[in-house]
Amino acid sequence: MEVIIESDDAACGVTVADVFDRAVRSGARVLGLATGSSPLSVYRELIRRHREEGLSFAAAQAFLLDEYVGLPKGHPQSYAHVIRTEFTDHVDVDPARVQGPDGWADDVFAAADRYDAMLRDEGPVDVQLLGIGVNGHIGFNEPGSSLGSRTRVTTLTEQTRRDNARFFDGIDEVPRHVITQGLGTISSARHLVLIATGGHKAEAVAAAVEGPLTASCPASVLQLHPHVTVVVDEAAAARLTNADFYRYARENRPR
Template sequence: AEIIIVRDQAEAGSLAASIIIGKISSNPATVLGLATGSTPLSTYAAVAQAVRDHRIDVSGVRGFALDEYLGVPPQHPESYRSVITREVVEPLGLNPDQVFTPRGTGEHIGQAGAEYEALIAGAGGIDLQILGIGSNGHIAFNEPGSSLASPTRIKALAEQTRRDNARFFGNPDEVPTHCITQGLGTILRARQLVLLAFGANKAQAVAAALEGPVSSVVPGSVVQQHPHATVIIDEEAASTLA
């Protein structure tokens, strides 16, 4: 992977946004893979600014979220459907019917992963996948121990992840125990990856993912196997790189 160390989240956001903007300019029907969480917010804000400045036309852009909480209905304010609507669809003015999240509720939930894989394949695959990384090395919600070839499926959230995400729920006990997430295989099929990470809390995970062995123990290490991955991190997140 190409590793770019930047000063701060704003600089990372402009850089990642310029990659997204370039893609959309050359292909107005770009299929974006969308991470939720705090990390990509400066990126989405910079793309939203480009849209307001009429520098890109996103009317043909499609999007696929990485993951969703299991058992959390889409209208819940902390469902990733709601988060993607608030943080991406509305600010960028994307067509909400062209932005998808895995379904975390409804009948035959065991089939939701295969349904999502079929939707992604039907869209022609993901052109550009935006990724964050968990403090335990997860990408999407592929927790340590995830198969490197995994498809979208239901997974248990690690206790560390539930603690990290307790800030979004009133009470740590309210954080869902399970999720439905794109797999490491799904992510590796995206044609380009942009992984972002900020802060000292991510330094160990970043070093393990970029410099350790490719292993299901550190799911983020799969970026090493991708032929077109860009990693954009701040100095704190880069602080334990060799």
């Protein structure tokens, strides 16, 4: 695991965009996209590079991590809508090649199984972008999720619903259920890239990177993966015991 500590959110976005830029220009064709606040700086930088530096996503396909269950189709807070407005509508990826879980299906449990099968058939994902919740969730794998879990319907904690209420007209509007890629599904990607900013993420980041491997902190599953990059700002790095080493290792990276 490589841990990179940057000065602020914008610098984190540039560093993560560098990872995606290198991957796409080197032939990566399957990208994993995340929603939420943390990835926004990444998407802004990738859009800029597309417009100003010729970074093309025309050959790529993309898969979303998760989707709410039960929101009206086209709801502005559905993740299918958010990823279009924040990223894919601004680059040259084919809209038909941007896939997400079907939270509107009559049978959402079967839809979860179909999405997991699609990821197996079309994958593996070359680079998977991740955020982290204050309780250590990635995707919507809440504490207690099996480290080997697959794509499934699951229930959000009240903490997660409160955290997401800012995007809605109050917590009562936030769905209780989602379809999420499981921790085992996420771990099938070739390269996992987690971005976290802000002091409110510091405890979760420290638990994920330096704490024990445990379902109580789902993001700790990253410790098992052979290729992980964690990019955090100074505030999110505040609880890392080995922060000085991470800075030293980056400055003295093998060439």
